Amino acid sequence: MDTFTQWLMLVVAIGVGWVLGYSASKKTSTGGDSELPSNLKDRLKVLFETYSEEVIDSFVQSLEVNADTVGMHLSIGSHFRKSGEVEKAILVHQNLMSRPEVPKNFSDEVMFELARDYMAAGLLDRAESLFLKLKESKLFGQKSLRWLVDIYQQEREWNKAIEYGVAFNAYKGVDISAMLAHFSCEIAQTLIDQHHYWDARNKLREALGFDRSCVRATLLLAKIHMIEGHYSEAVVILRKVEGQNYRFVSEVIPLLFECSQKLNTERKFRRYLEGILAKQSSSSVMLGVADSFNRDQGAAKAVDFLAESLLKKSSLRGLDRLIDYQRASAESDSDIRHLTIVKQVTQSLLEGKPVYQCEGCGFAGEVLHWQCPSCKAWGTVMPIQGVEGE
Numbered sequence: 075m076d077t078f079t080q081w082l083m084l085v086v087a088i089g090v091g092w093v094l095g096y097s098a099s100k101k102t103s104t105g106g107d108s109e110l111p112s113n114l115k116d117r118l119k120v121l122f123e124t125y126s127e128e129v130i131d132s133f134v135q136s137l138e139v140n141a142d143t144v145g146m147h148l149s150i151g152s153h154f155r156k157s158g159e160v161e162k163a164i165l166v167h168q169n170l171m172s173r174p175e176v177p178k179n180f181s182d183e184v185m186f187e188l189a190r191d192y193m194a195a196g197l198l199d200r201a202e203s204l205f206l207k208l209k210e211s212k213l214f215g216q217k218s219l220r221w222l223v224d225i226y227q228q229e230r231e232w233n234k235a236i237e238y239g240v241a242f243n244a245y246k247g248v249d250i251s252a253m254l255a256h257f258s259c260e261i262a263q264t265l266i267d268q269h270h271y272w273d274a275r276n277k278l279r280e281a282l283g284f285d286r287s288c289v290r291a292t293l294l295l296a297k298i299h300m301i302e303g304h305y306s307e308a309v310v311i312l313r314k315v316e317g318q319n320y321r322f323v324s325e326v327i328p329l330l331f332e333c334s335q336k337l338n339t340e341r342k343f344r345r346y347l348e349g350i351l352a353k354q355s356s357s358s359v360m361l362g363v364a365d366s367f368n369r370d371q372g373a374a375k376a377v378d379f380l381a382e383s384l385l386k387k388s389s390l391r392g393l394d395r396l397i398d399y400q401r402a403s404a405e406s407d408s409d410i411r412h413l414t415i416v417k418q419v420t421q422s423l424l425e426g427k428p429v430y431q432c433e434g435c436g437f438a439g440e441v442l443h444w445q446c447p448s449c450k451a452w453g454t455v456m457p458i459q460g461v462e463g464e
């Protein structure tokens with residue numbers, strides 16, 4: 075808060091505090107000043123915490139509206155909204171909206187503040203109509219477009235969210251293309267559910283036009299090819315994920331595995347995973363290669379591979395799988411018993427462990443959400459790295 079605003083708030087607070095004190099003293103004719111708050115701090119507290127809507131209303135009605143006082147009205151209104159007293163903020167801003175004497179250069183700001191009050195109150199329809207009026211405003215157009223994107227996102231009106239998101243991006247500054255790509259993916263997912271694969275594909279191309287590194291769009295494109303039985307094309311598309319964001323390679327492995335089974339290309343699949351492993355460590359890729367060795371050359375080869383890999387990178391999931399393969403090939407009863415005990419330990423360590431985490435707010439879970447359920451950010455939930463994760 076700058077010095078001027080602080081000063082302004084103080085003047086406002088003193089003024090309204092005096093009105094409170096005056097009206098209270100009139101109401102309590104026998105009590106006198108002893109019943110009033112004893113110091114200014116208490117008065118300010120009373121003013122902003124306990125004022126009734128009637129008193130706020132009469133105060134803002136009584137305060138003249140002109141170029142000098144409109145800033146004061148706006149400050150009072152935004153103070154109430156920030157304090158969570160949205161109804162009082164709406165009263166202040168609605169009063170300004172109804173006054174023809176509000177100087178023209180303030181009218182957009184008044185409307186914008188009222189729209190924000192409506193947002194805070196959850197009155198999305200009212201907020202929407204005001205932000206729509208402001209979308210061409212020189213000072214509030216860009217901000218209003220951003221709020222419109224938020225409104226349509228909450229209402230899952232993805233086409234409108236994209237339309238106003240594109241208009242927002244036309245301004246310099248913050249770019250929300252990565253978020254718009256997710257909106258296109260939301261539409262594509264609905265189209266896939268309805269078996270409209272042609273239209274879904276177009277929406278996914280639109281998503282990749284917004285954000286070339288949109289892993290979600292690539293995965294959905296590959297899934298459409300797989301639904302249609304085009305496994306070779308799906309493999310080509312799935313291999314692009316590594317370059318888009320290597321942290322999502324773990325999401326690709328089950329799909330690539332399915333394709334390799336359909337195409338009978340086990341070795342090609344394994345060679346691709348080994349190529350990734352040579353560049354970066356990943357528990358999922360390690361397990362993918364081990365399982366492939368097991369299918370192709372037997373458990374002993376899978377054990378050799380896992381043992382060697384675990385020396386290079388510690389992985390709880392890798393150790394757990396190693397125990398599985400060793401137990402399957404163990405010959406003595408005591409070996410099986412010992413391995414069963416160790417398996418119990420790794421299982422209890424892995425049980426309920428989150429696999430994904432939001433980089434924005436830290437929300438963790440076992441399911442990949444493209445929009446974080448906690449902070450609502452798009453594309454911030456990632457596979458967890460480290461000994462217990464990827």
Ligand SMILES: [Zn+2]
Pocket residue numbers: 432433434435436437446447448449450451454
């Ligand atoms: Zn989050």
